[in-house]
Amino acid sequence: EVQLVDSGGGLIQPGGSLRLSCVASGFTFRTYTMNWVRQAPGKGLEWLSYISTSSNTIYYADSVKGRFTISRDNAKNSLYLQMNSLRAEDTAVYYCARDGNSYGPDFDYWGQGTLVTVSS
């Protein structure tokens, strides 16, 4: 069974840093591209970042470019999101999501989400 387990969220002060993790199981992690998507309270989904299988290709949304860094460790079946210079508007549930077999962004499996609250 494919599983993605998100963790690392919590309460953090503005300007602070946090590292999210996503541990994958039930599939060959190293062969799938991965993404981070977030959802602010009561709002819609916002794609944040993409990473290719070998980490050679990385994309970011403009809203997080320069502040967030996506990475992966295929040996540990893990995806990460390093978040720096956090702002109140970064408060959201953060999901990791696997790209399916299409060439386009079809996110076929999602983590359960981890809540990040940026507040003083």
Added chain:
Amino acid sequence: QSALTQPASVSGSPGQSITISCTGTSSDVGGYNYVSWYQQHPGKAPKLIIYDVTKRPSGVSNRFSGSKSGNTASLTISGLQAEDEADYYCNSYTTSTTYVVFGGGTKLTVL
């Protein structure tokens, strides 16, 4: 980046059919057959229900179907059931920003 445009809400009675639109530009929806749709129940992670405009993942009911005309993609749900009440999001590959753009979401109410 600009989100794809979806109606904020739609509603229908059990057994009826509804359609949710997702309007973009030639840089995303209109230019590529890479539109996906997701269903999200309150407090849950999104679930992929349509990808590549018209394809259904294994296990998804055939009551869900997708189509596209020009810069607008559509999700149709036939034979509405109470369990279909949820938020629905589209996304698309895009060349105007980087990789992915989501729609703002549509709340479906089953009357």
